[in-house]
Amino acid sequence: MPFFAYKARNARGDLIEGIQEGADSAAVADMLFNNGVTPVEIAVSAKGPGTQGESLLERMQRQRITSVDVMLFSRQMYTLLKAGVPIMRALGGLQESTHNNSMKKVLQDTRESLDSGRELSAALRRHPEVFSSFYVSMLRVGEATGMLEEIFLRLFYYLEFEKSTRDQIKAAMRYPTFVVIAMTVAIMVINLFVIPAFAKVYKGFNAELPLMTRILIGASDFTVHYWPLMVAVVVGAAFAIRAYLRTPVGKYQWDRIKLRLPVVGSIIEKATLARFARSFALASRSGVPIVQGMGVVAQVVDNDFIARKVDDMREGVERGDSILRTAVATGVFTPVVLQMIAVGEETGSIDDLMQEIAEMYEREVAYEVANLSAKIEPILIVGLGILVLILALGVFLPIWDLGKVALHK
Template sequence: MKYFIVTVLSKGKKSEYGFYAEHKKEAQYLAKIKFTGMVLKAVESSPPLEDQFKKFKETFLSNIKKRKLKQDSLIAAIRQLAVMANAGISIHDSLHEITEATTDKTLQIVLGTMAEDINAGHSLSKSASKFTYELGTLSIAMIELGEKTGNMADALHKLADMLEEIRRNIIKFKKAMAYPRNVMIAMAVAFTILISYVVPQFKAIFEQLHAELPLPTKILLFLEHLFNTYGLYVLGAIVVFIFVFRYMLDHNREFRYKWHQFLLKTYLIKNIIMFATLNRFTLVFSELVRAGIPIAEALETSTAMIDSLPLQEKLLTVRTTVERGGSLHAGLVETKLFENMIIQMVSAGESSGQLDAMMQKVMEYYKMRFDAIIDGLSEAVEPIMLFLIAGMVILLALGIFLPMWSMGNAVNGRK
């Protein structure tokens, strides 16, 4: 949105008003509706400092408060919308009915706004794109597919199936992580109690020794001092860091890109992100190709729904290759993301004219790989969990007992 200063002539007097609009004509139109008189001109300008501060405040607060829709509510709404669209009910009336029926406040706001946008002449995909955070990129891509193919009901049914599959994977992920998470929480609580209440009891003894303490003991005493003296400040700093981190992640593309790069280099997380992304990419792309959408256009839509910026950047090169007259499998080779087996399958699909069927097989392969990672997640996390537990136990044991052994040796030496 740009800021325009519009000059209005009313009762022989010129007045200037500020408007946010996409372009000059829209600003003039808004002024004409709001004020009586003749609109003389509209000039693009910088917003006043108060408006800039207000906009920043609203953006920051909305970033903190905003939340995604509950998956159950979203899937149910999409199912209802698909059934109504199949019955011939208009999208506007369907959205209005679902908005009235749902008890989810966030869903009411999203669907209500979309209904108003459609009533104003906007497309469903354009209206839905305003709520990318709430609906998710997959929903936007499938709505666009419905508009391009002219079969919105079928696209919405497929979207609901995909969201249910994603929901099942999330549930499996949470179940796999439940035991390691509970163990680590218990260890963290025990470690905090020991640092806060047990270590101080030994601190007085260690101070009486007036001797050089071993490194593990120094680390324990430092943590004890940090927890008991600056605990609230540390907690406050963590909260502020989380808010700033989230704001930068949502509003700074360069920061988000580097964060995604870091995740793609992190043990275990990189495989989850990689195969989840390739699974969703091939899923949407195969549906688009099967619906008869041109390959270049299908690549654009399926790439736009990818959350990981580095992976999105690599997959965008495939579209460039295809637009220049290259083959799809040649573009996939350039990304270095796909295995040789996959490249051969795509090449065979292009040669035989059965690319849609072959992409379906590729999608099933990546789904299988992703499911295998989720199923083996608990076993993969166990070594990390054991390493952290062993580290905490060794630190506590050496930190407390090494000075005690030194005292015992000193007493025996004097005897």
């Protein structure tokens, strides 16, 4: 997505400048409004935050700031602030101790912003590629309530859960991915080298070949003669799909399809809803109003389809509907979750119930991820068996027919 340079004013009227990534200027304006600032000017920026004055080589060599870096930053800030260390000294110590040069630059820019009179949340908002709008909004609430160190600790646990879920899914998908890649390479080698060798042998027999053998030879001939075109089509399709998925419509459609994928769709949906519930509980416990909290949470669920549902919930609450009624209208929550929302709304402990919903979804995600390989392995075995059967029939049927002819003679 493109970057936009913006000028805005906060609640005190101070002018804030920065760069924000977004689908368009309207999306950036919505993000700024949700963060409690009023945009004055928004223009397309050719460079992202932190890239000004850098050459192409410097940008290529720049170290990437990972979620682990942000997680460690949150934990260390909590420890330092709880010990009574001033923010400027804490940032200075972290800047000296970090081994990530990109993080050093971010912390240096943050310190300079604090020197110029900005709040910590406003300083970190200048780096949206590192600190999400949800992260910044939580810090802004912590500054307003005097619970900044507690917010850093809650954000650390939130980021830790996010990383743990991603690592579990990656670990579960590692073996199936390896098998699929190996099968693809094997098919290409067989089409390019093995089948052509057998085709030369069969051609000398001057006999009619079985249908399966003719299909394999035809596919092999096509691959041998047109493999550059096939590679070009695959690469072009990959770039076209990637470009489409970067558009708002494309991303929304893909996020909607992901939730309906076999085997992994339910995991993605439950992980997304767990992220929503945990984020909502964190925002509510930190003192963020429900409507504003839903607006912020919609930006961090990492799924445009679910985000649209959360926005619908926010609009319903603004109209005076209950959280339960708006949750039912979305059609994405299970009856158990809806019952918990109803109890939480009646007792005034919606944050505690949302936390329990998050933990329930997290347990289900952990269980399904642990059994993901067991679900995928039979599919891979069946696919590999079908591939071997097709190759065996195509390669050995002619040999079998020739053997029977020789026996009859």
